[in-house]
Amino acid sequence: MQPQSILTHTKLEALSLKSQFQYTIENFEWYDNSRLNIIQACKRKAYYTLMFSGGLGSTTGNGATFGTCVHYANEIYYNNWGRYSETDRRAMAIQAFVRKHRELFGEDPQVDTKHTENRGIAILTDYFQRFLAEDPFLRPIDNELRFIITIYPEPGDPDYFTTPFLYLGRCDGLWLRERDSSLWIRELKTTSQQASKELERLAVDRQPTSYFYSIGQFPLPDQTQLKGIICDVIQVAATKFEAARDYIYKTPKQILLWRAHTIRLVEHWREIRDRTDFASKWSVEKEYYQETNECYSKYGQCPFYQACRFGEEILSSKERNLWNPLTAE
Numbered sequence: 012m013q014p015q016s017i018l019t020h021t022k023l024e025a026l027s028l029k030s031q032f033q034y035t036i037e038n039f040e041w042y043d044n045s046r047l048n049i050i051q052a053c054k055r056k057a058y059y060t061l062m063f064s065g066g067l068g069s070t071t072g073n074g075a076t077f078g079t080c081v082h083y084a085n086e087i088y089y090n091n092w093g094r095y096s097e098t099d100r101r102a103m104a105i106q107a108f109v110r111k112h113r114e115l116f117g118e119d120p121q122v123d124t125k126h127t128e129n130r131g132i133a134i135l136t137d138y139f140q141r142f143l144a145e146d147p148f149l150r151p152i153d154n155e156l157r158f159i160i161t162i163y164p165e166p167g168d169p170d171y172f173t174t175p176f177l178y179l180g181r182c183d184g185l186w187l188r189e190r191d192s193s194l195w196i197r198e199l200k201t202t203s204q205q206a207s208k209e210l211e212r213l214a215v216d217r218q219p220t221s222y223f224y225s226i227g228q229f230p231l232p233d234q235t236q237l238k239g240i241i242c243d244v245i246q247v248a249a250t251k252f253e254a255a256r257d258y259i260y261k262t263p264k265q266i267l268l269w270r271a272h273t274i275r276l277v278e279h280w281r282e283i284r285d286r287t288d289f290a291s292k293w294s295v296e297k298e299y300y301q302e303t304n305e306c307y308s309k310y311g312q313c314p315f316y317q318a319c320r321f322g323e324e325i326l327s328s329k330e331r332n333l334w335n336p337l338t339a340e
């Protein structure tokens with residue numbers, strides 16, 4: 012699967028490719044950042060997540076739902092860039108947030124103070140205001156960029172890497188800084204933590220590097236150069252306002268290391284798969300080992316905690332997981 016021009020990856024076209032993505036990835040071995048994070052965190056959890064719903068595909072509480080509303084408002088705000096005044100775009104974004112919030116939380120939700128509709132409006136207003144001065148200089152090319160690439164064996168790769176795999180993802184857009192024709196991948200996160208701290212963590216996270224590597228595989232528009240990732244982090248808190256932005260650069264070495272580490276992670280995962288006798292429960296449980304430091308994370312209890320504690324039988328009522336990050340809303 013060869014990357015096509017990035018110019019074809021407009022939102023509309025990406026959406027029209029939804030069914031193709033669904034078809035494509037179910038028939039291939041694919042990875043994305045979330046899948047690799049789980050594989051890295053706990054092999055047992057990764058196995059359960061791949062096999063059953065209730066893992067990655069499930070929601071992770073009010074924080075994640077509120078984040079979806081903020082992302083939706085952002086999309087509306089930047090989709091209308093260059094077509095309406097900033098004041099109008101802001102009003103449209105706030106309306107979009109309210110619509111989404113009512114759709115996902117209900118008309119009269121019982122939510123904690125930091126996840127209310129009014130709090131969301133205040134947080135978004137603060138965010139738009141903070142970056143108002145930069146807004147006219149960053150032209151959005153796309154506000155939800157979905158990509159799929161194939162990582163093939165290349166000279167210099169370890170001998171054991173012989174079978175390619177797909178890597179896919181979606182980021183929160185691609186922006187053109189017109190002053191120097193530089194292209195910037197955009198990533199937006201909401202967090203209950205301090206925004207500046209989350210931004211520092213994001214600067215070394217695998218995810219922005221994976222975007223840079225993957226989007227760098229596509230032919231870019233003439234006269235432009237992919238420069239880095241603009242990461243925005245918005246803190247979601249009951250009274251405090253904090254949003255932070257950084258322009259993150261990646262060195263060629265960091266990009267190459269991302270690819271090398273990804274291959275190693277995938278090969279280790281394959282090794283476990285190839286050793287496992289899937290007809291034997293003992294073999295599965297033996298090979299897909301547990302990492303009990305991961306049972307409680309910032310998202311709370313692992314969704315498979317009961318299975319680990321009381322036995323896998325508890326999962327028999329769960330459906331197979333067909334969650335697909337490219338087609339998920």
Ligand code: SF4
Pocket residue numbers: 053054055056057059301302303305306307313314315316317319
């Ligand atoms: S409960 Fe803990 S050990 Fe079990 S799958 Fe989840 S993270 Fe892994």
